[in-house]
Amino acid sequence: MNKTISDIASIAGVAKSTVSRYLNGGSVSENTRRKIEHVIKEHHYVPNTFAQSLKARKTNIIGTVVPRLDSFASSQTLIGIDEELRNVNYHMLISNTSQDFEREIEAIYNFARQKVSGIILLAAQVKEEHLTAIKECVVPVLLVGQQHPDLHSLIHDDYKAGYMMGRHILEKGHRRIAYLGVTEKDISVGVRRKEGFKKSLEGSSCYVQYYETGFKMTDAMVTTAHILDEYDPSIIVCATDNIALGVMKAASVKQIDIPRDLSVTGFGGYDVTEIVHPALTTVQFQYKEAGKRAAQNIVRLVREEEIEDVTMMDFVLHDRESVDKQ
Amino acid sequence: MNKTISDIASIAGVAKSTVSRYLNGGSVSENTRRKIEHVIKEHHYVPNTFAQSLKARKTNIIGTVVPRLDSFASSQTLIGIDEELRNVNYHMLISNTSQDFEREIEAIYNFARQKVSGIILLAAQVKEEHLTAIKECVVPVLLVGQQHPDLHSLIHDDYKAGYMMGRHILEKGHRRIAYLGVTEKDISVGVRRKEGFKKSLEGSSCYVQYYETGFKMTDAMVTTAHILDEYDPSIIVCATDNIALGVMKAASVKQIDIPRDLSVTGFGGYDVTEIVHPALTTVQFQYKEAGKRAAQNIVRLVREEEIEDVTMMDFVLHDRESVDKQ
DNA sequence: CTGAAAGCGCTTACAG
DNA sequence: CTGAAAGCGCTTACAG
Known part of the structure; x- marks a missing residue:
């Protein structure tokens, strides 16, 4: 494992350039090929990547x-x-x-x-x-x-995902909606999903309140408590699965039955969303x-x-x- | 970013060994130190790690x-x-x-x-x-x-974890127990946890059936169906949290209420175990x-x-x- | 097909 | 404190 190309060369009785050529698929006679191959096998020679990269410069x-x-x-x-x-x-x-x-x-x-x-x-x-x-x-x-x-x-495609989610819950008949998003500093999650969602609601007769929370489940639990205090939505659309799980947990603590009393959706398609009860409606990204x-x-x-x-x-x-x- | 130590040396008007010494904290006069520092900053020089490693051989x-x-x-x-x-x-x-x-x-x-x-x-x-x-x-x-x-x-400490879990459920009064383990090829999870668990039950008057399943949640769901068909345990002790989640899912499908109709435990301490409802009793490893x-x-x-x-x-x-x- | 030599970018004794 | 030289392990023209 600590032999160098020179060692291999001298053991095989050839020049190290020949060994190098063998290694890199250059032309080597059948005879020397066999000799080198044998020596390399026997000594478990592996080229030093640093030396290689130093030469190759990449x-x-x-x-x-x-x-x-x-x-x-x-x-x-x-x-x-x-x-x-x-x-x-x-x-x-x-x-x-x-x-x-x-x-x-x-x-x-x-x-x-x-x-x-x-x-x-x-x-x-x-x-x-x-x-x-x-x-x-x-x-x-x-x-x-x-x-x-x-x-x-x-x-x-966060925009489209937000849009499709909006259409979906509209079809399900929801009209009192809470959207629980995240900071707009995160363009994909904080802006795009929300924009797509907003777009889908245009022209519909629903009422939406927008909220913001952190990415952690515990953040979402706290925010959910606030939402439920001041507003009585039929559904909370969450910007991530994690947030949705936080909402579900908060609901279960408050003995609110999902989906009977409150519906919830997420975005992400995390494995857990299938495991939790009830299974979470969500957008699964690839x-x-x-x-x-x-x-x-x-x-x-x-x-x-x-x-x-x-x-x-x-x-x-x-x-x-x-x-x-x- | 593509300058070499030689470039830096010649620009600074010193030998490359001096630059190297500067880089590696060797003794360099205040004057040359400043010169070198300046050139390095200006050209955003960063040493090539390959060359360094090649020399250092580690x-x-x-x-x-x-x-x-x-x-x-x-x-x-x-x-x-x-x-x-x-x-x-x-x-x-x-x-x-x-x-x-x-x-x-x-x-x-x-x-x-x-x-x-x-x-x-x-x-x-x-x-x-x-x-x-x-x-x-x-x-x-x-x-x-x-x-x-x-x-x-x-x-x-899988053995002790198994042992403590055994003591715990015994204290909770369980006597008809199913242990849902994994292949013994996995010494820690398949053997140690089970052995510790077995040990804790010695001398107690409980009845235990041992089962084996795969690591996937879906495997566990299938196996759970079998267990519930042929045996009526008050608790299923699962060798991993994942398996426990599978059991919970299988139970919810069958309308079996956890923990009223069936208790479940896991091992691992995954984040989800706190989220699912009911929250899972488990051993949290560090x-x-x-x-x-x-x-x-x-x-x-x-x-x-x-x-x-x-x-x-x-x-x-x-x-x-x-x-x-x- | 094969070998001697130069060089990749660094570091490390060794002199001075 | 500083520099010239050798060498880390490889590859790549260049001759032969």
């Missing part, structure tokens, strides 16, 4: 910057990226930033030092510093989950497929092939038990 | 082999490892094997090629090939979640802390400091709503 590594490891969306996306990258002979390197902005920027520079050939960026917001870092590092970047005019990106697609796109970018500026992923609306017919 | 990278990315236990452990490693100036590299044995072995060799200074192995089973790979790669390894005589390991501890241990191993062969992590039993008093 790697077949794609760095992925991820805000958190413990979310369904993140892990599914990562799995997709990893699987697809493996298919095309690339490796994935993960850098978790724990939702810390500084670390995100740092991660980009670190990846550049490690000479990754491309970076997939899962970020909730793209700031000036991101752009600067990307420019300085001269490395292809694919933004996933958000959109930005200066960057190639891959997004879920995270794993998005990951695969992201991998394909970044590799194209690395190879300087053309890709569309924005790749849009589809979704599925699951009509389940948490919404009652009014 | 890195400050710890490779982590993980069977899956989409489990609560995995992600929490990874987060813990990452956080702690960052504190001690190491980096984490993740290799996901999607529970594919071949890939696990491959990952070890790959990490070795990349000259990681240590490997943290989250594996359900340790086979001969693992040991061979580890031996050949001459790299420190820490096994997490399982135990093996030839390896340093960090484990959760995954994140385990990750941190694992990071500390592997670094000690890398530095050739002493650590105990087996590090045992503690747990907390959460007494919640899914278990009824009999």
Whole structure:
């Protein structure tokens, strides 16, 4: 495991350039090929990747910057990226930033030092510093989950998802609606979903109140208490599954029966939404497929092939038990 | 970003060895220090890690082999490892094997090629090939979640957890018990938990039936149907939270009220267990802390400091709503 | 087909 | 404190 190409060469009685050629598929006579092959097997020789990369001045590594490891969306996306990258002979390197902005920027520079050939960026917001870092590092970047005019990106169709959800609950007869969203700093989740939702309601005779809460389930539980105090909606449309779960928990604490007394919907399509009782009506995004697609796109970018500026992923609306017919 | 140490040296008008010395904290006069600093800043110079590692013949990278990315236990452990490693100036590299044995072995060799200074192995089973790979790669390894005589390991106290769970449900008055376990190939989950549980029941007057199912929620749902057909337990003790959720789902489908008609418990302490209704009685393992501890241990191993062969992590039993008093 | 040599970007004794 | 030189393990023209 600690032999070098020179060792192998001298044991096999050839020049190291010949071994290198053997390794890289250059022309080698059948005879020397066998000799080298044998020596390599015997000594379990594996080339030192650093030396290789130093020469090549690039790697077949794609760095992925991820805000958190413990979310369904993140892990599914990562799995997709990893699987697809493996298919095309690339490796994935993960850098978790724990939702810390500084670390995100740092991660980009670190990846550049490690000479990754491309970076997939899962970020909730793209700031000036991101752009600067990307420019300085001269490395292809694919933004996933958000959109930005200066960057190639891959997004879920949040607007349409919001729209479809609106149509859906309207069809179910709901007219007193609470929409429980998140900060507008998050364009996809905070703005797009809500905008799509609003749009679907245009011209209908319903009444909507908009609320904002945090991403955590506990935040949602607290906010739900407020909502229920001041307003009596027939349904709470939540911007994420997590928030919806918080609403459900808050309701169960208050002995409010879902969906009889109150309907709830989410967005995301997390596995749990099927498990909880009642099963949650939600929009399921295709995270794993998005990951695969992201991998394909970044590799194209690395190879300087053309890709569309924005790749849009589809979704599925699951009509389940948490919404009652009014 | 693409300048080399030579560039910096010539621009600053010094030798590259001086720049290197500056970079590595060697003695440099105040004057040259300023010059170099200025040039580096201006050109955004960052040393090439490959060249560095090539010289150093090692890195400050710890490779982590993980069977899956989409489990609560995995992600929490990874987060813990990452956080702690960052504190001690190491980096984490993740290799996901999607529970594919071949890939696990491959990952070890790959990490070795990349000259990681240590490997943290989250594996359900340790086979001969693992040991061979580890031996050949001459790299420190820490096994997490399982135990093996030839390896340093960090484990959760599954035996004691099983034992405590047994005591707990006995105290609650349960006497007709079903234990829904998993394959004994998984020593921690399949054997230890069950053994501890069995032990706690010794001398008590209860009746227990042991069943086996897969790790997936859907497997558990199917098995639960069988159990309920042939046996009428007052409680089903499940080897994992996932399985317990499957049981709960199966029960809700059959209109069986939990905990009134049937009690359920899990192991793991996943976040969802608090969300579902009724909240699940379970043992919460300290995954994140385990990750941190694992990071500390592997670094000690890398530095050739002493650590105990087996590090045992503690747990907390959460007494919640899914278990009824009999 | 094969080998000697140069060079990738760094670090580390060794002189001065 | 500073610089010239050698070397880490590989690859790639260039000759032969």
